[in-house]
Amino acid sequence: MTKIKNKNETVELPYGLRDRRQLKKNEHFGFDCHDRLECFTRCCGDVTILLTPVDVLRLSRRLSISTTDFLGRHTLTPITKDLQLPVVMLRMNDDPDKRCPFMDTAQGCAVYPDRPWSCRMYPLGMALPPARAGVEPEPIYFLFEDDFCHGRREKKEWTVEQWLKNQGIAEREELEQGFYAVVSHPWFIGGRKLDPKRLEMFYMTSFDLDTFRRFVFSSTFLDRFDLEDGLMEKLRNSDEELLRFSPRWLRFSLFGEPTLKAKDNQSGRNS
């Protein structure tokens, strides 16, 4: 891990973001991406794309398959080694260029309206500092200055804030903030790790929303917890409501927080 200074504290950065230029939200960078550039679609192969819960949901719905099928067909087995939490990575094609399965050589990205978070962010990267008790983690933004990308020589100028808005990142924030609150939870301070059963619960609840919905509606869940009026129907019918709700279950089941109310006849056990 490389260390950089941020707001007078030293934070450790993930591999891949080391030595990148840091940008504040109001700082400018030059970039434009269009099909007249020689590099068009060159960045869509042999690339590490970590997927967020919203990415898995939106891509599975675009492909008209369940989140379970999407995870099985299009992602690598969750990577847990040396990590506190599993990450989900998009599986590239098994060809020499390791092309993204959604790359259409003529048109570009075939899933463009639902492209993943990291494809929207590029040429920016983002990292969350490690959890600290009582401190809301503030994202750190970086600029990738890759030689293969001609877009960075284009004249168009953006601030970080403008780019996040233009790429629809800002509007996803509300949907994903609960997930990021879980992954940067103070429970992990000091390198604490979840046991395998809870890791599996984190993976299923965060990424496999269709299985999580079955868990809510086909297990003893509804017998055990009092949900607010109307919430049950929202969870049954709305993917986004289920996504917003999932961190509440994780905070209850992983960290023992009172984010759900047990029914009077239940002990409130957290597993």
Ligand code: SF4
């Ligand atoms: S400009 Fe950069 S992001 Fe756009 S296609 Fe070229 S390499 Fe990819």
Ligand code: SF4
């Ligand atoms: S999802 Fe789309 S933008 Fe992202 S790597 Fe694949 S083809 Fe490129």
